[in-house]
Amino acid sequence: MKNASALAVLDYQDIPSGIFAVDAILKKAPIAFIRAGTTTRGRYLVLFGGSTASTAESLNEAMATTESALIDHAFLPDVHPALFDGVFGAHRKASGALLVIETETASSIVRAVEAALKGTPVQLIEIRLSDTGLAGKGVAVMTGSLHDVEAAAVLAAAGSGVNAAAPRGFSHRLIAAPHEVLERDVVAATRFDAAPFLELDGEVG
Numbered sequence: 001m002k003n004a005s006a007l008a009v010l011d012y013q014d015i016p017s018g019i020f021a022v023d024a025i026l027k028k029a030p031i032a033f034i035r036a037g038t039t040t041r042g043r044y045l046v047l048f049g050g051s052t053a054s055t056a057e058s059l060n061e062a063m064a065t066t067e068s069a070l071i072d073h074a075f076l077p078d079v080h081p082a083l084f085d086g087v088f089g090a091h092r093k094a095s096g097a098l099l100v101i102e103t104e105t106a107s108s109i110v111r112a113v114e115a116a117l118k119g120t121p122v123q124l125i126e127i128r129l130s131d132t133g134l135a136g137k138g139v140a141v142m143t144g145s146l147h148d149v150e151a152a153a154v155l156a157a158a159g160s161g162v163n164a165a166a167p168r169g170f171s172h173r174l175i176a177a178p179h180e181v182l183e184r185d186v187v188a189a190t191r192f193d194a195a196p197f198l199e200l201d202g203e204v205g
Contacts, residue, residue, distance in 0.1 A: 003079075003081050003084045003085070004032045004033065004049040004050050004051070004055075004079070004084070005049075005050075005051055005052050005077070005078060005079070006049050006050060006051065006052040006054075006055035006056070006075070006076060006077045006078070006079060007047070007048075007049040007055070007074075007075075007076045007079040007083070007084060007087070007110070008046075008047070008048055008049060008055050008058070008059045008073070008074065008075050008076070009045070009046070009047050009073060009074040009106055009107045009110050009129070010045070010046040010047075010059075010062060010063075010070060010072075010073050010107065011043060011044075011045060011070070011071040011072045011073065011105045011106055011107050011130070011136070012043060012044040012045070012046070012066065012069050012070060012071065013043060013069050013070075013071050014042070014043075014044065014069050015038055015042065015044045017044070017066045017068075017069030017070075018036065018038075018043075018044025018045070018046055018066075018069075019036075019044070020065070020066055021046055021062040021065070021066045022034065022036045022046055024058070024061045024062050024065050024066070025046070025048055025058040025059075025061065025062050026058075027061075028057055028058045028061040028062075029050075029053075029054035029055075029057040029058045029061075030050070030054050031048050031049065031050040031054050031055060031058055032049060032050030032051070032054075033048060033049060033050065034046070034047070034048035035047045035048070036048075039106075039129075039130035039131065039134075039136060040130060040131070040132060040133070040134060040135050040136055041135055041136045043071070043130065043136050045106055045129060045130050046062070047087065047106075047129070049079070049084075052077045052078070055075070055077070056075065056077070056162075059073070059075055071105055071107075071136075072104070072105040072106075072107040072108055072168055073107050073164070074107040074108070074110045074111045074114075074161045074164060075161055075162045075163070075164065076110065076111075076114050076160065076161055076162075077162060079114065080113075080114055080117040080118055082117055082123070082124045083110065083113050083114055083117055083124065083127070086113070086124045086126065086127040086140075087110070087127060087129060091125060091126050091188065091189075092123050092124060092125050092126075092143070093125070093184075093188070094125055094141075094143045094178065094183040094184070094187050094188075095123070095143055095144075095183075096143050096144050096145055096146070096149075097143065097144060097145060097146040097148075097149045097174065097175060097176050097177070097178070098125075098141060098142070098143055098149065098174070098175040098178050098182075098183070098187065099116070099122065099141070099142045099143070099144075099149040099152055099153055099156075099172060099173075099174055100139070100140075100141050100172060100173050100175070100187075101113075101116075101139070101140050101141075101142075101153070101156055101170065101171070101172040102137055102138070102139050102169070102170075102171050102172070103137060103138045103167045103168055103169050103170050103171075104136070104137060104138075104168040104169030105130070105136060105137070105138060105168055105169075106129035106130040106136075106138045107138075108138055108159070108167035108168045108169065108170070109127060109128075109129065109137075109138025109139065109140055109167065110127075110129070110138070110161075111159035111160050111161045111164055111167050112138075112140070112156040112157070112159050112160075112167040112170060113127055113140045113142070113156065114159075114160040114161065115155040115156050115158060115159050115160035116142060116152035116153075116155050116156040117142075117152075118155075118160065119151065119152070119155040120144065120148045120149075120151045120152040120155065121144060121148055122142045122143065122144035122148050122149055122152045123142060123143050123144060124140065124141075124142050125140075125141040125142060125143055125187055125188075126139075126140065126141045126187070126188075126189075126190060127139070127140040127141075128140070128190065128191070131191070132191070132193075133191065133192065133193075137169070139190060141187050141190065146174075146176050149174055150174065153172050153174060156170070156172065157170050157172070181198060181200070185198055186198075
């Protein structure tokens with residue numbers, strides 16, 4: 001998929017409002033892509049983008065018509081390419097210290113990661129948006145030098161985006177020198193149903 005210049009995310013507390021918002025988005029402006037559907041806890045997540053002008057126009061329409069059902073949102077008019085690739089499933093290998101962050105919503109994790117990527121040279125390993133097992137939360141794992149991931153944590157806590165608040169429910173942990181198994185295998189897939197079974201050298205009896 002070709003990277004778009006702008007990205008918008010909308011977290012809805014109910015499904016009808018989310019579907020209504022998708023219709024409004026599609027009718028308002030010629031956006032380049034949209035992905036929408038139910039997530040855990042009966043929420044509805046909408047992700048779309050395209051040119052900055054069209055994305056902003058459609059986002060404003062959706063927010064104006066469904067504001068009462070909106071939990072959180074993000075609008076990134078100049079989205080970082082690594083974040084754009086990450087929300088559509090791209091992964092990288094860990095190399096160095098790790099920063100693991102969690103937020104209450106998908107919109108918040110997008111704002112947090114955008115701030116970290118634009119302000120430091122850290123690499124995004126994985127970002128997850130309210131998928132199975134997250135109870136509506138967002139999770140991301142980033143890697144880099146210890147100095148860079150420390151700086152990234154500060155920036156992520158403040159977030160990024162147009163007219164947006166700091167990421168909701170932000171929490172994080174730094175791992176300065178991750179175990180080789182964690183670095184190689186565990187953070188490669190944080191979903192339990194996708195995680196490999198790792199036989200180690202520990203005692204069994």
